[in-house]
Amino acid sequence: xxxxxxxxxxxxxxxxxxxxxxxIGTFEFSLRMRRGEYSFDAYRVVFGDPQFQATFxxxxxxxxxxxxxxxxxxxxxxxxxxxxxPKLRPVVEFITLMPLVIPAIVIVFGYIRLYNSSSILPMTxxxxxTDLLLTFSYVTLALPYMYxxxxxxxxxxxxxxxxxxxxxxxxxxxxxLFKVILPNVRSAILSGAFLTFAVVIGEFTMASLLNRPAxxxxxxxxxxxxxxxxxxxxxxxxxxxxxxxxxxxxxxxGKQIKAxx
Amino acid sequence: xxxxxxTSPKPAGISLETSQKxxxxxxxxxxxxxxxxxxxxxxxxxxxxxxxxAQGGFTLQNLANLNTPSxxxxxxxxxKVSVASALTGALFGFLLAYAVVLGGLPQWLRxxxxxxxxVASNFAGLPLAFAFIATLGxxxxxxxxxxxxxxxxxxxxxxxxxxxxxxxxxxxYFQIPLMILIITPALDGLKREWREASEILGASRxxxxxxxxxxxxxxxxxxxxxxxFANAFGAVATAYALxxxxxxxxxxxxxxxxxxxxxxxxxxxxxxxxxxxxxxxxSNGAYIWLRSRSERWLR
Amino acid sequence: MTSAWKLASSSLVLAFALTVAGCGEEKKxxxxxxxxxxxxxxxxxxxxxxxxxxxxxxxxAADPMQALIDAAKAEGQLTTxxxxxxxxxxxxxxxxxxxxxxLTVNELNPDAGSGDEIEAxxxxxxxxxxxAPDVIDVGLSFGPSSKAEGLIQPYKVATxxxxxxxxxxxxxxxxxxxxxxxxFQINSDVVKTAPQDWADLLKPEYANSVALAGDPRxxxxxxxxxYAAGLSAAGGDAAKAADAGLKYFADLNKAGNFVPxxxxxxxxxxGATPIIIRWDYNxxxxxxxxxxxxxxxxxxxxxxxxxxxYVQAISAYAPHPNAAKLWMEYLYSDEGQLTWLxxxxxxxxxxxxxxxxxxxxxxxxxxxxxxAYETAVFPTVEEQNAAKEVITKQWDTVVGANVQ
Numbered sequence: 001x002x003x004x005x006x007x008x009x010x011x012x013x014x015x016x017x018x019x020x021x022x023x024i025g026t027f028e029f030s031l032r033m034r035r036g037e038y039s040f041d042a043y044r045v046v047f048g049d050p051q052f053q054a055t056f057x058x059x060x061x062x063x064x065x066x067x068x069x070x071x072x073x074x075x076x077x078x079x080x081x082x083x084x085x086p087k088l089r090p091v092v093e094f095i096t097l098m099p100l101v102i103p104a105i106v107i108v109f110g111y112i113r114l115y116n117s118s119s120i121l122p123m124t125x126x127x128x129x130t131d132l133l134l135t136f137s138y139v140t141l142a143l144p145y146m147y148x149x150x151x152x153x154x155x156x157x158x159x160x161x162x163x164x165x166x167x168x169x170x171x172x173x174x175x176x177l178f179k180v181i182l183p184n185v186r187s188a189i190l191s192g193a194f195l196t197f198a199v200v201i202g203e204f205t206m207a208s209l210l211n212r213p214a215x216x217x218x219x220x221x222x223x224x225x226x227x228x229x230x231x232x233x234x235x236x237x238x239x240x241x242x243x244x245x246x247x248x249x250x251x252x253x254g255k256q257i258k259a260x261x
Numbered sequence: 262x263x264x265x266x267x268t269s270p271k272p273a274g275i276s277l278e279t280s281q282k283x284x285x286x287x288x289x290x291x292x293x294x295x296x297x298x299x300x301x302x303x304x305x306x307x308x309x310x311x312x313x314x315a316q317g318g319f320t321l322q323n324l325a326n327l328n329t330p331s332x333x334x335x336x337x338x339x340x341k342v343s344v345a346s347a348l349t350g351a352l353f354g355f356l357l358a359y360a361v362v363l364g365g366l367p368q369w370l371r372x373x374x375x376x377x378x379x380v381a382s383n384f385a386g387l388p389l390a391f392a393f394i395a396t397l398g399x400x401x402x403x404x405x406x407x408x409x410x411x412x413x414x415x416x417x418x419x420x421x422x423x424x425x426x427x428x429x430x431x432x433x434y435f436q437i438p439l440m441i442l443i444i445t446p447a448l449d450g451l452k453r454e455w456r457e458a459s460e461i462l463g464a465s466r467x468x469x470x471x472x473x474x475x476x477x478x479x480x481x482x483x484x485x486x487x488x489x490f491a492n493a494f495g496a497v498a499t500a501y502a503l504x505x506x507x508x509x510x511x512x513x514x515x516x517x518x519x520x521x522x523x524x525x526x527x528x529x530x531x532x533x534x535x536x537x538x539x540x541x542x543x544s545n546g547a548y549i550w551l552r553s554r555s556e557r558w559l560r
Numbered sequence: 561m562t563s564a565w566k567l568a569s570s571s572l573v574l575a576f577a578l579t580v581a582g583c584g585e586e587k588k589x590x591x592x593x594x595x596x597x598x599x600x601x602x603x604x605x606x607x608x609x610x611x612x613x614x615x616x617x618x619x620x621a622a623d624p625m626q627a628l629i630d631a632a633k634a635e636g637q638l639t640t641x642x643x644x645x646x647x648x649x650x651x652x653x654x655x656x657x658x659x660x661x662x663l664t665v666n667e668l669n670p671d672a673g674s675g676d677e678i679e680a681x682x683x684x685x686x687x688x689x690x691x692a693p694d695v696i697d698v699g700l701s702f703g704p705s706s707k708a709e710g711l712i713q714p715y716k717v718a719t720x721x722x723x724x725x726x727x728x729x730x731x732x733x734x735x736x737x738x739x740x741x742x743x744f745q746i747n748s749d750v751v752k753t754a755p756q757d758w759a760d761l762l763k764p765e766y767a768n769s770v771a772l773a774g775d776p777r778x779x780x781x782x783x784x785x786x787y788a789a790g791l792s793a794a795g796g797d798a799a800k801a802a803d804a805g806l807k808y809f810a811d812l813n814k815a816g817n818f819v820p821x822x823x824x825x826x827x828x829x830x831g832a833t834p835i836i837i838r839w840d841y842n843x844x845x846x847x848x849x850x851x852x853x854x855x856x857x858x859x860x861x862x863x864x865x866x867x868x869x870y871v872q873a874i875s876a877y878a879p880h881p882n883a884a885k886l887w888m889e890y891l892y893s894d895e896g897q898l899t900w901l902x903x904x905x906x907x908x909x910x911x912x913x914x915x916x917x918x919x920x921x922x923x924x925x926x927x928x929x930x931x932a933y934e935t936a937v938f939p940t941v942e943e944q945n946a947a948k949e950v951i952t953k954q955w956d957t958v959v960g961a962n963v964q
Contacts, residue, residue, distance in 0.1 A: 004364060004365065004466075005364060005365045005366070007360070007364070008359075008360035008361070008364025008365060008366050009360075009364075009366065011356050011357055011359075011360040011364075012357065012360050012361065012364075012366060012370065015353070015357045015360075015437070018433075018434075018437075019377065019381060019434070021396055021403060022389075022392040022393055022395075022396045022397075022434070023392065024396070024402065025392055025393075025395040025396030025397075025401060025402040025403065026388070026391070026392040026395055026396075028395070028402055029395045029402075029826075029830055032829075032853075033853065034853065035852060035853035035854075073291060073292055073295055074292070076288050076289070076291075076292075077288070077289045077291075077292040079288070080284075080285040080288040080289045081289065083285065084284075084285035085285050085286070085289065088289070089549075090545070090546075090549050092289075092292070093484075093545060093549075094541075094542060094545050095296050095300065095301075097487070097488070097491050097541055097545060098300060098304070098538070098541075099300065100488075100491040100492055100494070100495045100541075101491055101494060101495045101534075101537045101538055101541045102300075102304050102307065102495075102534060102537075102538065103495075103497075103512070103515060103516070103519070103534060105516075105519060106303070106304060106306070106307050106519070106531075106534065107300070107303050107304065108303075109303075109306070109679065109683040110302065110303020110304060110305075110306050110307075111299075111303055112683045112684055112687060112691060113303075113306065113683055113685075113686075114302060114303060116684065116686050116687030116689065116691075119686070124687055124689040124691055125689055130689070130691075136295070136298075136299045137299065139295070139299070140299050140300050143300075144488060144491070144492075145382075145439070145442075145443075145488075148443050148484060148485060148488050149442065149443050149446065151484070152443050152444070152446055152447045152481045152484070152485070153446040153447075153450075155447065155450070155480065155481060156446055156447050156449060156450025156481075157450065173284065173288075185446070187445070187446045187449060188446035190375070191375070191379075191442040191443060191445065191446060194375065194376065194378070194379025194380075194382075194442060195379060195382055195383070195439070195442060197379065198379050198380055198382055198383035198384075199383050201383070202383050202384075202385075202386075208668070208669045208671075209668075209669065209680070209683075209691065210691060211666070211668055211690050211691045217669070217671075219388075220671050221644070221670055221671070223387055223388070223826075224644060224646075224670070224671055224824075225644060225646040225647075225825055225845075225846065225849065226825060226826070226849065227825040227826045227828070227829035227830075227849075227850055228826070228829065230387070230388065230391070230826055231388075231391065231395070231826065234384075234388040234391075234392070238380055238384065241379075241380045242376055242377060242379075242380045245375075245376040245379045245380060246372075246376050249372050249375065249376055331953075331956050331957075334956075391826055391827070391830075394821065394827065394830065394832050395830055395832075398830075398832045399768055399831075399832065400830070400831040400832060401832075423819070423820055423821065501775070501822070502821075502822065503821070504820055504821075505774075505775050505820055505821055505822035507820030508820075509956050513775070513777075513778075514777075516778075517775070517777055517778035519675070519679070527679075
């Protein structure tokens with residue numbers, strides 16, 4: 001046992017080194033804005049920019065919307081596939097891998113052609129409708145991660161027995177899905193939610209071409225011509241995103257503790 | 262409808278199955294409608310475009326044009342980087358996830374690792390490339406510190422960040438967290454009872470892993486490795502920012518054709534993307550075959 | 561009943577799919593029909609413009625200009641694309657335009673390349689929403705190609721005649737806006753002696769120092785960089801420049817001086833790429849932004865001085881054509897041209913302005929010495945295309961991807 005624990009500690013420390021040291025490198029560079037001494041000037045510039053708060057808030061809202069739509073779309077699908085339609089699994093898995101390989105720029109140009117102001121679904125005509133289109137495009141982008149996470153989570157529980165037990169107790173399928181299955185794949189959904197959140201916050205191509213005020217285009221804009229601010233921004237974005245995920249984590253886990261009898 | 266089935270005695274098994282199956286079809290239809298509207302239709306343009314020339318007529322020339330040495334070598338390098346980062350990412354990610362979930366470490370490490378992995382999994386592109394340049398580049402923080410305090414010149418050993426292995430190392434920064442996040446729920450599903458049962462029956466740790474745990478986890482590990490492969494295969498921003506003009510990978514070529522200042526043969530770009538989709542399809546097929554072999558005993 | 565359910569739901573999905581796909585196709589045909597409509601309308605508007613410019617030469621252009629201003633104000637908005645605020649002082653240009661005419665400016669994707677701008681026009685053909693660009697600012701070679709694809713509409717500004725003939729389309733579809741030359745941006749904290757010419761960069765003291773500002777297989781700036789190096793190495797022979805440029809970079813790479821990273825402000829400051837080959841206006845604007853940390857030198861090489869011209873055009877599907885035309889008038893007015901000069905870009909009417917003494921001396925002082933620009937070469941579209949062919953296809957094999 002002790003050997004295992006030493007091994008675990010070694011793995012964790014090496015992992016921590018690998019992930020933290022490049023961040024330290026970025027942080028050290030971001031402090032160099034004032035000539036000859038370390039200072040937080042780059043951070044002052046970034047925080048003083050009202051665009052930073054506006055775009056970050058917008059992207060956070062989009063991320064939360066994407067997570068909700070994604071979960072509602074993926075969990076029932078993965079459930080039904082696992083339970084009743086295993087032959088469809090290869091098709092669904094292939095579909096969910098596509099967004100990784102098809103360049104986002106092709107997808108969004110497709111949206112503009114299909115859903116522009118002169119089509120039957122004029123989604124680009126108003127700002128709110130374009131926001132909705134952007135949410136759907138984010139759901140598409142996050143599909144690989146969300147599906148894989150939920151699928152892995154569903155494999156780890158005995159879906160068939162749970163369903164049959166619930167049915168025997170008289171539950172209809174909405175109850176089964178939301179009160180029996182969902183709580184059991186909570187940790188998988190949380191993983192998917194984290195991945196989705198990170199994807200949406202940093203996403204650039206779709207937000208930029210659909211012309212919405214998201215964080216990704218803002219990051220790119222700052223990064224294009226400045227030396228020190230992009231590093232500061234990277235660190236700030238990292239820390240704030242991490243905090244948001246911590247909140248999602250607390251929120252998600254908190255409910256679980258209350259639900260257990 | 263399900264409740265009707267409960268109160269009356271079960272009818273012939275076949276009609277129960279099929280009625281539940283039809284509920285299942287309705288249940289998955291939102292997904293398929295969504296996929297159709299927001300994924301398949303927009304990319305039909307791409308599929309069709311791969312077979313068109315600049316004027317819109319049908320041609321196989323774009324596919325024929327894929328047969329140049331530079332494009333073939335681009336596919337080859339893309340494959341190599343993707344496989345390398347997928348395999349190493351899966352391995353290290355699995356070890357790290359195992360260490361934190363089942364390694365007997367303090368409780369607070371798990372949520373920290375999960376949330377950190379969430380952020381790191383999308384820390385890619387120019388910020389990531391620059392972070393590694395600023396750390397392991399020729400005048401990077403670690404390089405300089407090693408030279409000054411340990412007298413160790415990293416670059417004299419032949420290490421070069423701006424190389425194939427440097428790029429793989431950088432890719433690991435988002436591959437490992439992706440593996441961790443997705444495999445952890447599966448590790449949660451390894452019941453402690455199985456471990457105890459195998460110990461009671463006299464199995465060693467190695468036997469437990471070889472005969473119980475790994476077979477159970479194998480489909481998930483395979484599936485996630487495939488995801489890592491596709492993730493690396495489609496990545497462009499990091500490679501571009503790190504090894505920009507010296508590395509020839511498909512995604513950079515693709516972007517150069519579709520959005521470049523100069524090249525701009527869009528249909529060739531579509532043909533390149535079609536090639537990428539085919540490769541992903543083939544690897545997906547291989548994964549399904551491998552998984553079905555390992556799943557035979559699970560059902 | 562259950563298999564009927566299956567049939568029903570599958571056919572519903574299929575029917576939906578076909579309808580949407582079918583509508584998409586119909587829309588494309590309708591858009592194809594619409595595209596021919598704006599073109600003749602634009603040509604009709606182009607006809608009165610030359611007449612207007614003749615009046616403008618003799619009398620203040622009050623009436624046609626005022627009509628244009630009113631029409632633009634009625635549209636209320638201009639959509640631009642690919643105009644970073646730090647590039648040629650576009651930030652001040654946009655603010656000036658907004659202040660003068662009270663229109664809003666919707667800025668799309670400042671990071672877009674010329675190819676992106678063309679794609680944006682194509683993708684937004686039927687779209688009058690805010691994603692469709694009105695005006696584009698693209699590399700010289702994109703002018704004739706987008707005219708051939710029917711993506712732009714002609715317009716001749718009031719000051720049309722003072723634009724050099726070599727930098728504009730005779731029918732008014734596209735027109736040069738500014739130019740700059742390729743220069744070395746040097747981090748003088750890291751690099752002690754600044755190189756003065758292309759041949760200097762091969763010296764051993766510049767090991768692991770030199771980078772291009774883009775990917776020479778795709779970026780105009782990088783390709784021109786290779787061409788300029790080749791022009792210097794080939795002693796000014798344009799036909800040999802592309803091959804000579806490739807050989808130069810192969811030598812640079814073998815000597816260990818070439819860094820394959822794409823040079824940016826951050827990598828210059830960090831020290832990974834202390835010498836970057838880029839347009840002089842970008843280098844100078846960057847020098848100002850960095851504000852001495854680190855100290856930056858901008859050197860125009862003694863030989864192989866290549867100038868790059870960018871061109872303006874109005875989209876054939878512009879949702880706000882009058883606002884677009886008003887924007888062009890503003891850009892080509894003295895005020896607009898001098899705003900560009902403030903951003904270190906040489907406006908296309910530079911010689912005309914200097915001749916009429918309209919350029920303030922302080923502005924001239926902030927630029928590199930005029931002598932450096934006297935030997936500047938303006939490659940023609942044919943020369944650029946020929947060089948592009950050679951460089952993009954052979955970069956990997958000649959310079960050698962050292963990254964396996």
